Amino acid sequence: MRAKEVRRVRAIQVDASDNVVTLVQAAAAGDMACWDGGCVQLVEDVPAAHKVCIQAIPAGSVVTKYGSPIGLATTSIEPGQWVHVHNVRSARGKGAHA
Amino acid sequence: MIRAYMRPNGLVGVRNHVIVLPTVVCANAVVEEVGRRVPGVQPITHPYGCTLDPVANDEMTRVFAGIASNPNVYATVLVALGCETVVGQQVMEMAQAAGARCALVTVQDEGDTFAAADAAEKVARSFLEEASKVERVDCPEDGLIIALECGASDAFSGLSANPAVGKAADIMVDMGMTVMISEITEYMGAEHIAAAQAANDEVKQQILDVVARTERNLAAIDPACGLSDITPGNIEGGLTTIEEKSLGCIRKGGSRPYVQVVEYAQRPTKKGLVMMDTPGQDIQSLTGLMAGGAQIGIFTTGRGTPTGSAIAPIIKVVSNTQAFNRMRRNLDLNAGAVLDGEKTLDEMAREIVTTVLAVAEGKLTASEIAGHREFALRRYGSVGCIY
Known part of the structure; x- marks a missing residue:
């Protein structure tokens, strides 16, 4: 029996140093998110415009997008995982004093 | 050259409004009544104008005078109550010193709101008659100040929308225009990029200082405030932190040097890319930009927002096709075409510049057609919990 073909979903990596990519459309667990430079298989459903981890991010370390820090991981984040408010916190503004 | 209104003080207007502006909330009913009686005017209402805070008082005076002296405004009927802390006479004198045509009607001097409405209606009609005789003439493009704003952003x-506007900003700066970016809360986490883009060390320090001042104000907010620092819509749209939002926001400014940092509602004195200290709340920010002399706004959005301005056309550029189709009648341009692979950022930027020039010559924007005339002031010292 042939394996079901894996769906590919377009993603954008803004800067080559980013450890997350942004999905251009919504994707489901098992889909491959592909950008100029690679693909990662999603381990969970991720909405359009949201971010997917492409390199392991240890708890407490920096999440990078646009080549700059966008916050700190509050737990370790693995490639293919959804990266959002449940596992990242701001280090600026009120976030700096949280 | 563009076909626009050359004002006696040399400023260029793209609209020829007669506005009726209360200098205090207590005069709103008079302004609304004049708006009903004389539909050709732009009535503006707001909840400000009397405060025990002298800093806010001075700022409101400057903002009202700045709005009245925006070159899109042919003339202004100011309506005061008479006992408030923002003094109508001072607003009028400050606006006139900047070259504005305005008149003041004071409710307590006229007798009551009915008598004040009669007096204000009379002045408004005569201003409208005068305004209707003013024609568009050839004006230099470098007389334009283009305000940049974003709201209801998504990831x-x-x-798409912000980098396209950034490329358009570069084109407009190269044409000699001033492009004024705003919302300092949305520089937190991105100030290193703006600072590196400063024309000189003085501007670089001003950029870093104004962002640090904003962040200190936020740190002073009671932690019990308990809200997130970006909006629920931002979060649903994929934005996780203020840093991420900022890094996307500042792409609107493009790549030309920052030549000046101005205070809220202050008119820039340099041409090129300018930063104004405004809050992240869209309407408060737009009011400051217009009081600083901007004649046109370019407003990017992801979730979609309908807001406009009583005195300036606002061009809405949306980041994605889904929102464009959903809010079509509130939006002007769809930068989602870039994500869809239908247009390049450069093509989108050229379309934005073409639209700016058409709007400068009279083309109506979606917010003008829909009658959006939102108006809000920054309240000094209370920045709120959401950027």
């Missing part, structure tokens, strides 16, 4: 904003 596509920083990938």
Whole structure:
């Protein structure tokens, strides 16, 4: 029996140093998110415009997008995982004093 | 050259409004009544004008005078109550010193709101008659100040609409225009990029100082405030932190040097890319930009927002096709075409510049057609919990 073909979903990596990519459309667990430079298989459903981890991010370390820090991981984040408010916190503004 | 209104003080207007502006909330009913009686005017209402805070008082005076002296405004009927802390006479004198045509009607001097409405209606009609005789003439493009704003952003904003506007900003700066970016809360986490883009060390320090001042104000907010620092819509749209939002937002400014940092509602004195200290709340920010002399706004959005301005056309550029189709009648341009692979950022930027020039010559924007005339002031010292 042939394996079901894996769906590919377009993603954008803004800067080559980013450890997350942004999905251009919504994707489901098992889909491959592909950008100029690679693909990662999603381990969970991720909405359009949201971010997917492409390199392991240890708890407490920096999440990078646009080549700059966008916050700190509050737990370790693995490639293919959804990266959002449940596992990242701001280090600026009120976030700096949280 | 563009076909626009050359004002006696040399400023260029793209609209020829007669506005009726209360200098205090207590005069709103008079302004609304004049708006009903004389539909050709732009009535503006707001909840400000009397405060025990002298800093806010001075700022409101400057903002009202700045709005009245925006070159899109042919003339202003100011309506005061008479006992408030923002003094109508001072607003009028400050506006006139900047070259504005305005008149003041004071409710307590006229007798009551009915008598004040009669007096204000009379002045408004005569201003409208005068305004109707003013024609568009050839004006230099470098007389334009283009305000940049974003609101109801999503994570596509920083990938399509904002970088397209940034490329348009570069084109407009190269044409000699002033492009005024705003919302300092949305520089937190991105100030290193803006600072590196400063024309000189003085501007660089001003950029870093104004962002640090904003962040200190936020740190002073009671932690019990308990809200997130970006909006629920931002979060649903994929934005996770203020840093991420900022890094996307500042792409609107493009790549030309920052030549000046101005205070809220202050008119820039340099041409090129300018930063104004405004809050992240869209309407408060737009009011400051217009009081600082901007004649046109370019407003990017991801979730979609209908807001406009009583005195300036606002061109809405949306980040994604889904929102464009959903809010079509509130939006002007769809940068989602970039994500869809239908247009390049450069093509989108040229379309934005073409639209700016058409709007400068009279083309109506979606917010003008829909009658959006939102108006809000920054309240000094209370920045709120959401950027």
